[in-house]
Amino acid sequence: MDINKIRLDFPFFAQNSTKKPQIYLDTACQSLRPQVVLDAMNRYYQLEPACGGRSMHHLSAAVSKQVDETRMAAARFFHASRKEEIIFTRNTTEGINIVANSLGLAAGDTVVISGKEHNSNLIPWQMLVRRAGINLKIIPPLPDGTFNIQEFEQFIASGVKLVSLGMTSNLDGVTIPAAEVVKAAHRAGALVLLDAAQAAPHRPIDVRSLDVDFLALSGHKMLGPSGTGILYGKYALLEKLSPFLVGGDTVATSTYDSCEFLPPPEKFEAGLQDYAGIYGLKAAFEYIQKVGFDFIQKQETSLNEFITGEISSLPGLTILGPADPKLRGGIINFTIEGIDSHRIALMLDQMAGVMVRSGQHCVHSWFNDRQIKGSVRASTYFYNTLEEAAVFVENLKKIRKVL
Structure with missing residues (x-):
């Protein structure tokens, strides 16, 4: 499958081609829709x-x-x-x-x-x-x-x-x-x-x-x-x-x-x-x-492996779940010690149009049991690219350095 051809099926990407980039990394909340839908x-x-x-x-x-x-x-x-x-x-x-x-x-x-x-x-x-x-x-x-x-x-x-x-x-x-x-x-x-x-x-x-x-x-x-x-x-x-x-x-x-x-x-x-x-x-x-689950899983794994490799060594950053990105599908959920998750999400959006979710992700019980206020969750799907992942990583590193 050609990722660039796939993205042509989604009006969201077409409308952003001449505007400020918008990078959607919140599919675990809600996916984008192709034109056929x-x-x-x-x-x-x-x-x-x-x-x-x-x-x-x-x-x-x-x-x-x-x-x-x-x-x-x-x-x-x-x-x-x-x-x-x-x-x-x-x-x-x-x-x-x-x-x-x-x-x-x-x-x-x-x-x-x-x-x-x-x-x-x-x-x-x-x-x-x-x-x-x-x-x-x-x-x-x-x-x-x-x-x-x-x-x-x-x-x-x-x-x-x-x-x-x-x-x-x-x-x-x-x-x-x-x-x-x-x-x-x-x-x-x-x-x-x-x-x-x-x-x-x-x-x-x-x-x-x-x-x-x-x-x-x-x-x-x-x-x-x-x-x-x-x-x-x-x-x-x-x-x-x-x-x-x-x-x-x-x-x-x-x-x-x-x-x-x-x-x-x-x-x-x-x-x-x-x-x-x-x-x-x-x-x-x-x-x-039509896209096929083989392609979906391959794309998600490659994105998770790249992002995990780039951010896991950032000071104070903890990825929730297993260390192996293959066990986390398209989800990269993390905390950064001393930095509010909502602040990180807002800055990613404002700086680079990167959309992630922050907070307790409707799993309040798990967070409250561990006394964790919240986390930042980036979630990919087959329509996301390595270029988008790189923008997310680059701006997260900037935020970590500033804050």
């Missing part, structure tokens, strides 16, 4: 602006067809057994909340998460601790941020109902051994929910091969529109779950006293869907498949 969204608003599944006219039929095609595309992308295992959501957070509130967890049931979970995979369980009396157990990461599968197997030995883990950490880019986790959890009689928000954009995921029970992800991190996401669930499990959000489009019929819910996935997709977002999501899946 924008075109797909505009197709809905301009040519097919109707409700799917409600009316009998041809526009409604066109929308219904596109929704079905996107569902099939998602099923193929993640190797689901059938399209009905794909539920459209607004984001990973909603997907996790659907599982948390539909499983029927009760007092005494135990859920296991890790000590590096995004708030999306922490707060829903905390709420169930308070509301339903479940037990929440947190397995700490190893000192370098990696996952200890042996300790995990011991941790879940007694009566765990659900294991819910992030596949790839937005904190340090570490990816857990998901297949081993699922096997160990199933041996212990537990279901498994994986938060794939940071994994799905960067590596192939085969839900059948993993044998995972549920998987949640967001469209906005993988070239898709904001406000889109997917929850995958094994169909036999989805049939048993009680719907969390209910109302329009979730029922086959209703009376003043009762209702009959539709089968999955419709019973989990309450209300009018983000049709433009669903159109765009299909285009995003197709674009990622």
Whole structure:
């Protein structure tokens, strides 16, 4: 793949060609979008602006067809057994909340998460601790941020109902051994929910091969529109779950006293869907498949290796996670002793148009446990270049020298 040709597909880079450079190193928060995704969204608003599944006219039929095609595309992308295992959501957070509130967890049931979970995979369980009396157990990461599968197997030995883990950490880019986790959890009689928000954009995921029970992800991190996401669930499990959000489009019929819910996935997709977002999501899946995960991972690794090699020896700088950049994907998250993370991020933006994220990255629990105020996270994707990485490094060194 030619990186320069790839960048031509993204309006963000084209509009910056004659202006002050803008270097986007914040993909772990939200990715840029190629033109094909924008075109797909505009197709809905301009040519097919109707409700799917409600009316009998041809526009409604066109929308219904596109929704079905996107569902099939998602099923193929993640190797689901059938399209009905794909539920459209607004984001990973909603997907996790659907599982948390539909499983029927009760007092005494135990859920296991890790000590590096995004708030999306922490707060829903905390709420169930308070509301339903479940037990929440947190397995700490190893000192370098990696996952200890042996300790995990011991941790879940007694009566765990659900294991819910992030596949790839937005904190340090570490990816857990998901297949081993699922096997160990199933041996212990537990279901498994994986938060794939940071994994799905960067590596192939085969839900059948993993044998995972549920998987949640967001469209906005993988070239898709904001406000889109997917929850995958094994169909036999989805049939048993009680719907969390209910109302329009979730029922086959209703009376003043009762209702009959539709089968999955419709019973989990309450209300009018983000049709433009669903159109765009299909285009995003197709674009990622065209680029290919081999190229994506090769590009991210080369960028991380370069940046790590250039900044790891800076005085007072500590990179979060493993020392080996190959274990951190596209994420370089660091602190500099005595310098506020927000100040570094602002100066990078003001000096060179380099956009990174600063703060606690929605992993407040991890930072507060270690009494760390925040960090600076640069996150790359396949559309970033070594030249952009060099500008980031050069200006970070300037900031470190000045401050």
